[in-house]
Amino acid sequence: MNLFDLRGGIHPEGRKNLSAAHPICALPVPKRLFIPLQQHIGAPAQPVVAVGQNVLKGQLLATAQGALSSAIHAPTSGVITGLGDCTAPHPSGLAVPSITLDSDGESRWIALIATADPFQLTPEEISQRVAAAGIVGLGGATFPSALKLNLSHGVQTLIMNGGECEPYLTCDDRIMQERAAQIMQGIQLIAHAVAAQEVLVGIEDNKPEAIAAMQAAAKNTSVKVTAMPSMYPMGSEKQIIQVLTGKEIPAGGRPADIGVLVHNVATAFAVQQAIVEGKPLISRIVTVSGGAIKVPCNLEVLVGTPMQELIDFAGGYVQPAARLVLGGPMMGQQISNPAVPVVKGTSGVLALTTAEIGQAEPAPCIRCSSCVRACPVGLLPLEMAAHIRTANLSGAVNLGLKDCIACGSCSYVCPAHIPLVHFFNYAKGDLTAQERTKLKQESTKKLAEERSERIARIERARAEAAAKRKAAREAKERAAAAKLTTEAV
């Protein structure tokens, strides 16, 4: 299959060999799990269990609130010991409402409903089951998968993303090597659910074993497994579409606009588990790596497991960790508290050393335009940052700030170490806040106008009533006076 060219991109050192050779191994069930109610994009789930209640593995703990939300299930059997807050796996370190579950160590499943012939199911039934299983995009964006299926019915091309372009991460690599058959069935189920005409699996060529395993599994199917050149950010939705199909998503658009649907390979595994075996999404594969970790590895981890347990299982630190990151080193989230739980979107737990971070003081921009060459979207990072520096947000938006995918390639190549992507993240947050303020102002303005109108109406009604009363009184007085006059006459 011929591939299409991609502009920009960078080639960071992969460092995947730290953990790539370690087969997936299940992390023992932790004693206490903290299960955030918000592990997806959209509205937080609503708990349906009470404190003190015994739950079985796979039991529904919280229901989705609307289509842009996701259900959450018990990762293991045990007792609910708290409905409260825990520290969110988020750079802010703010609290997130969550369910605390103390495991009983028995891992007793609820009654699972297996489906013998899943291809007999209608597309609606598949997306309903995917929603009921609480499946979200496991590549990291955590967009509810069922909604994506519903929005993409009848797409031309289904692309399965096995890019895994972030350095260090090997979880998708391992799952493709070890569970290729299940993934392939999941891919076919997704293709069946959206009636896709063409199915492509894109895998970076730095994962030859995974490519071989997937190609073997794809024999006798219409699924095409393709090796893509290794480059960052190949695993980004827009980029993988461009490389495999040559199509570009219009600014502000979605893949469905150009007839494409992209899912992560790990999501396909979750879909297969949900449809065929009836198991909800309660665990995922997480890469534990970084220079500070003693034995980097790939673990199958229950959602809600504290990050520290993973690090302990990997033998702890060999040298002090200068920075803890959830996800990959390029787009992952810096964490300060190792007690935060692993959630559905956590692909990696990295403990990086000072040498690996390589932090340097930012220097003035020399306008070398390295960032322009690196930007995979074709933006001008240096110009955008210059606008943002002087609080000229509209200037940055005119240059395409909203199309920035926050991949961090610009910051990576900048010889002056300017935190370019940080500027863009800041500006995007500021933009959202301003839009929110504007919306609020419009609504409060309407309220204020309605109120003054109402007050005027009441005043008017009052005045009219008073005038009527006065007229009635005067009429009465006149009548009385007339009577008096007639009597006098």
Add this chain to the structure above:
Amino acid sequence: MIAALTSLTILGAFLGLVLGIAARVFKVEGNPLTAELIAILPGSQCGQCGFPGCAGAAQALAEGRAPVTLCPPGGRAVALALAAKLGTEVNLAGMKDAVPMMAEVQEEICIGCTRCFKVCPTDAIVGAAQQIHSVFREACTACGKCEEVCPTESIKLQPILVTLQSWRWHKPVEAA
């Protein structure tokens, strides 16, 4: 007597006529810019800018007596819109949005006097006589009028806490 009355009446009628015609002919149009500025301002007449309501503020802006950054509840969004309308340059680097605030009722000491919801310009307070009042987060503009009239200091402006949804990246700090 009659001569005096007649002459004064005629004089009065004539002068009145002249004044009336003059008022029509030499009518001063209101500055149309003011109306446009009023449309941009929040319209809650909170008076935090120091002018009597949004119309007063718009007047002052049109006459160049006030900076575009005058509206605290409007924040930077309104400042930008005003600057665009007035064609002035504005550097918002120094302007920070005030800490977002919202009125909150301390329920233990609310006596249900209804004074606060009578003054609320956006109907953000719900309540009835002898009932505890409550504030709609989305409708409150933090104008502080309720705080002024509350007899028990039960309703007060409190900073809105940052949540995961409203959290955002801070601006990168750079060495000069």
